[in-house]
Structures are given as C-alpha cells and as structure tokens.
Amino acid sequence: MAIGLHDSTIQNPVIRWVDQRLPVFTMMQKEYGSFPTPRNFNYFWNFGALAMVTLMIMIATGIFLAMNYTPHTAHAFDSVERIMRDVNYGWLIRYVHMNGASMFFIVVLVHIWRGMYYGSYKAPRELLWIFGVVIFLLMMATAFMGYVLPWGQMSFWGATVITNLFSAFPLVGEHIVTWLWGGFSVDNPTLNRFFSLHYLLPFVIAGVVFLHVAALHITGSNNPLGIDPKGPQDTLPFHPYYTAKDSVGLIVYFIVFAALVFFAPNYLGHPDNYIPANPLVTPAHIVPEWYFLPFYAILRAVPDKLGGVLLMFGSIAVLFVLPWLDTSPVRSMRFRPIAKWALYLWLVAFFVLMWAGGKPAEEPYVTISRIATAYYFAYFLVVLPLLGRLERPLSLPESIAMPVLRGGGPVMAGAAAKPMEKA
Amino acid sequence: MRDLKRGFRNLLGALALGAATLGGGLALTTPARAAGEAIAIPDAGFSFAGFFGTFDRGAAQRGLQVYKEVCAACHGMYQLSYRNLLEIGLSEEQVRAIAATFEVRDGPNDMGEMFDRPARLSDRFRRPFANELAARAANNGAYPPDLSVMAKARPNGANYLHALLVGYVEPPPGFTVAEGMYYNAYFPGHQIAMPAILNPDQVEYADGTAATVDQMARDVTTFLAWAAEPETEQRRAMGIRIILFLIVLGGLTYAVKRKVWADVKH
Numbered sequence: 001m002a003i004g005l006h007d008s009t010i011q012n013p014v015i016r017w018v019d020q021r022l023p024v025f026t027m028m029q030k031e032y033g034s035f036p037t038p039r040n041f042n043y044f045w046n047f048g049a050l051a052m053v054t055l056m057i058m059i060a061t062g063i064f065l066a067m068n069y070t071p072h073t074a075h076a077f078d079s080v081e082r083i084m085r086d087v088n089y090g091w092l093i094r095y096v097h098m099n100g101a102s103m104f105f106i107v108v109l110v111h112i113w114r115g116m117y118y119g120s121y122k123a124p125r126e127l128l129w130i131f132g133v134v135i136f137l138l139m140m141a142t143a144f145m146g147y148v149l150p151w152g153q154m155s156f157w158g159a160t161v162i163t164n165l166f167s168a169f170p171l172v173g174e175h176i177v178t179w180l181w182g183g184f185s186v187d188n189p190t191l192n193r194f195f196s197l198h199y200l201l202p203f204v205i206a207g208v209v210f211l212h213v214a215a216l217h218i219t220g221s222n223n224p225l226g227i228d229p230k231g232p233q234d235t236l237p238f239h240p241y242y243t244a245k246d247s248v249g250l251i252v253y254f255i256v257f258a259a260l261v262f263f264a265p266n267y268l269g270h271p272d273n274y275i276p277a278n279p280l281v282t283p284a285h286i287v288p289e290w291y292f293l294p295f296y297a298i299l300r301a302v303p304d305k306l307g308g309v310l311l312m313f314g315s316i317a318v319l320f321v322l323p324w325l326d327t328s329p330v331r332s333m334r335f336r337p338i339a340k341w342a343l344y345l346w347l348v349a350f351f352v353l354m355w356a357g358g359k360p361a362e363e364p365y366v367t368i369s370r371i372a373t374a375y376y377f378a379y380f381l382v383v384l385p386l387l388g389r390l391e392r393p394l395s396l397p398e399s400i401a402m403p404v405l406r407g408g409g410p411v412m413a414g415a416a417a418k419p420m421e422k423a
Numbered sequence: 424m425r426d427l428k429r430g431f432r433n434l435l436g437a438l439a440l441g442a443a444t445l446g447g448g449l450a451l452t453t454p455a456r457a458a459g460e461a462i463a464i465p466d467a468g469f470s471f472a473g474f475f476g477t478f479d480r481g482a483a484q485r486g487l488q489v490y491k492e493v494c495a496a497c498h499g500m501y502q503l504s505y506r507n508l509l510e511i512g513l514s515e516e517q518v519r520a521i522a523a524t525f526e527v528r529d530g531p532n533d534m535g536e537m538f539d540r541p542a543r544l545s546d547r548f549r550r551p552f553a554n555e556l557a558a559r560a561a562n563n564g565a566y567p568p569d570l571s572v573m574a575k576a577r578p579n580g581a582n583y584l585h586a587l588l589v590g591y592v593e594p595p596p597g598f599t600v601a602e603g604m605y606y607n608a609y610f611p612g613h614q615i616a617m618p619a620i621l622n623p624d625q626v627e628y629a630d631g632t633a634a635t636v637d638q639m640a641r642d643v644t645t646f647l648a649w650a651a652e653p654e655t656e657q658r659r660a661m662g663i664r665i666i667l668f669l670i671v672l673g674g675l676t677y678a679v680k681r682k683v684w685a686d687v688k689h
Contacts, residue, residue, distance in 0.1 A: 081502045081571065081572065084654070085502065085507070091658065092658070236687065241684065244679055244680040248673070248676050248677050251669055251676050252673060255666055255669045255673065258662060259666065261662070262658050262659060262663075262665065263474045263662055266575055271575060271577050271578050272576070274575050274576035274651075
C-alpha cells in the first residue's frame, strides 16, 4: 500500500479530511455499501446480521447489569432481585439479557444450520466456518458462566456438575477441577472468576466475529444455489438491497424477542433458579439450559464418564473438520438428493437429543439418546465422506442470474419468466 | 403478488426453524422439570394469569393481611420493603401504619448499642427469625423458606401455592405420615412440615369477604404472585405497546424492502 493520504472520493470536507487520514468511511462503503452480494439470498441469510445485533444487545444490557450486580455468594442472589425491583427498568434489562441468551442460541443454531444446508463451510470458506465454530464454543462458555451468576440452585448445581466433568480425565482431572473452582468446592472464588470471565469473553467473541466477517469479505457470501457469482449480473450491492432485507428480518426477530421478554420472561428458565443456592440441598433433577440439552444428552448416552465427556466435546470438535469430511464438490443441498435427506435426519437427531437431554437418565431415554448420538456422528464421519463419492448430484445451474428449473434440468425457452429462487 | 408470497414463504421458512428450536425442543423439555413427581395442579383461574392479566388489588390487600397475621410468624419476605406495599393500592398512611406494627432492629446508636424501633417505609420486611438455626429450632427442624419469589420458584407457581394451601387432606389408606409431618395432596412426596395453617375465619377481612380456606389461599397467593413479580403489569403494558409498534414498523420496513427490490428481476 502506498504511503501518504488516502485518495478519498467522499465529498463532505470534514468526513473527507478524516477519510484521507484513516479511510474507515471508504472501508465501510466498500464492505457494507457497494459490497457485491449474491442476488438470490433467501431469509436464512438474515441470521448472521441477527446474531451480530444480538451480541450488541447482550453486551449493552450486560454492562448495565454488571453495574448493579454483586459477585459474592452472600449477595449475588439478593443483588439480582434488587435489579428486578429497585433499579430503574432493571427488570427489563435483566429479562432482555436472560432471554437474549436463548435468542442468541436460536439465531446462531439457525445460522449454523444454514451453513450446513447450503454448504457454506466448503472451500474456499473453511476458515470462515472454523471462526464460526470458535464463536459457538465461546458462546457456550459465556452462557454457562452467566447462568451461574444469579447464584440460584440451578446456578450452583449446574456449575458443580459441569466443572466436575473435568474430573473424568485420568491423573490430572481432580487437579483441574480444584484449579477451576479456586478451592475445594464451587464457592465464592468460583463465582468471582466466572463473573470476570463472563464479562471478558463477549469481547473475545466480538474479536472473533470481526475475524469471521473479515474472512467473509475475502471469499464473499455463499448463496442458496451454492455456485459462485460469475459476474456483476449475479450480484447486488449490499446496500440498499440487503440492508433493506435484513431490516425486515430484524423487525420480525424483535417481535419474537419482545413476546418472550414481555409475556413469558421465565418460560425458558428453570424455577429452581429462584431458590438461593444451597450446597446442602441437591435439586431432584439438575437440568442445564435448553441450548445445552443436545450435548448433555450425548454426555449421558455413554456409560463411561470419560467417554461421555470426550464424545460431548467431540460433538463440537467434529464441526471443525466438517469442511474436509464432506467430500462432495457441490455446496447446496438443493442439488444433493440423498445428502439432503441425510441432513434432515441429522436435524431430527439433534432435536431428539435436545428432548432426551431434558429427561431423566433412565430408559427409554438413554437408548433413544444413544441411537440419536450414533447418527449425529455417523452423518459427519460416515455419511458425508461416502456420499461425496457415491451420490450423483443434480446438474448445477450455469449462473445465479440464469433462471433454473426445479430439478436443475436443461434451461428451456420461456423459463426466464419463472422465479429463479426455489423455496 | 407472487413476489410477496415467496418473500413471506422464505421468511416463514427461516422463522419456522427458529420456532422449531424454541417451541419444539423447549416444550418437550418442560415436562421433564416435573418428571418423577408428576402431580396435576388444578388451574385456580387467577386474575393475573394469562398474557394480559392484572392483579386484583382487593385480593392482594387481603392476601397481605393473611401473610401478616398468619404466614409472617414463620416465613420472611426479605426482598420486599414496606414501601412496596404502596403498589397494591394502599395509601401511604395505611402502609406507615402497617410498617409500624413490626419492630425491627436498628443501630448501633450513639452509645454503640443495637435497639428495636417500629419499622418505616424504607425497611425491609422483618425476618421472623434471627437466622436459619433459630428458625429450625422453632419449627421442629424444618426451615420455613423466604416467600419473596416463591411464586416463580416453583413450576406453575401461583396455581401450585393455592393448591398446596388447600391441599391438606386425609392421607390415602396405607400411607404412613412421619412424626411431625403432615399429608398434603400437592406437595412433592406428600409429606410437608408445615401444618394446615389456614382454618375457616382465621382472619377477619375488613371488606367483609368471608374468610374461607379457599378464599384466604387465593388472596395470599395473589399477594405472593405480586410480590414475586411486582413489575408484571408494567411489563405487559409495555410489551403490548412495543409489539404493536414493531408490527407497524415491520410493515413499513417491508414496504421499503419491496420498493428497493422492485427493479430487481428475480
């Protein structure tokens, strides 16, 4: 890059002055204004923007909560109730934050599903996908520690169960757990460090989100057809087309979010967490938050503790290598008649695990969990590698702008009047 | 028109997956919470139930009386201050008078000594026992829990509390109730350390309402539900305004999107 003032095209003299010295306005124009974006996005492509907005909401509400929260075992529960009662609109801030965590996971799970269905993880977007999995892992760690902060019964016992998982590792296990706790049980040092990390990690997430978006702007976006844009006829400038389309999705999302916050704020929570933490009384059923249930089910599907822990971590770890497990060059499942159904079945297995994770660890739930766990992994480790070789994909359309017929058959005259996009 | 339909179909598709995560997965997990001890709780039909309900002020005030004259002997409500009672329709004089009937510990004074004085609006509700051990010593080993957030600390909170208070019945034949415990149809495990504390005409309501056990249970449950979530009415009113606003904004946003995309052939 040449040394010297940036050659800015901006007219406003003040903005131009800044832009010559620090071309952030040129960058914004390039990355969010004229950025060439495939013209055929469907509404699944809203969810990246929704996740970004949710992260900002979580950080904003979290900062105000932290101003009024006391990370001490003797005061944490009362300080949260004080936020609910005596802090101006504290109930609103807390309920937005609390339900925002659930909304964040819903949005990110749909976003991940979008990537899996349309093959967004495949070359050249492997690193982009890996950053995404890192964000998901960081979100899980942040959410887990956030749930501990109100210091209710589920906070305490959830923290005890999850940190104890590390004791499964031979030799060093017990030492790791003591190190995590900062003592010999979940206690004040644990709460203190969880608060510190819960405040830190969202900013780490923001950093990885920046990398995620930066990598996206190198490769450009995938699209429902999974084929690369061939030229300007295949793309639209991000603004105003996708700013307008994302805005529609955002308002619909806010309506769902508001319905939860204002009319069922505790629906996704567990009533036991309004009982102050008591190390001497174990709840009848220790159930994690809903977004951990599929992974909790995988953990409990294995009779061996260490095996369960490894398999649970493996269920996320396998996502890191997904770009290399899927050997098919075709991205979009629209053109993969067998893989599409294999993926739908994977989605069923995911929901079955979510359901089984909320049930007690007894029959028939254990057997169901085992079957679903087996398929969860088989999809990645067996089905995808084999289908890449065995499956015959439908023929791909020539370009995004070229209208295609259902089934990817030959382009016929008059097809131009048909809608290009299939639901 | 086809455009509009397709747009919505896509949007609905994306939403459906989100909704499936929310609705499907979660609704399925809900019964798990009560699993193991599934006792059906009858719906008491409270005024504050449902998405748009409000607290019956008369019931909440009568419930306060039940709490004050019956429950408060053993159960604290430490998250509440006497000033909060202004929110259930009592005047400042009335609340000051109620607070003044409780002696709270204050201090140290100029001599360095703790002293008792009548409670003021700013005081927290008085705790009935000095500490947990004192509470257990006075209650046959059981610890009467704080009731501040009890209505949201149990599944189906309000209906459960009402059912519990009217649920003292004869144990079924063959059921042995342990020494110092009482049989309750709705308590998990059916053995509760709290005796059937509500008896007909236990309190004398100022408004002339007949103090049946069911009436008192309803009133005190209304009071506890308000105490657990005093922001409920404000929250729901705000939610209606915000959602209506978002629907209008969403319509406008969609119109803008249609206009922006009008020149794109697809």
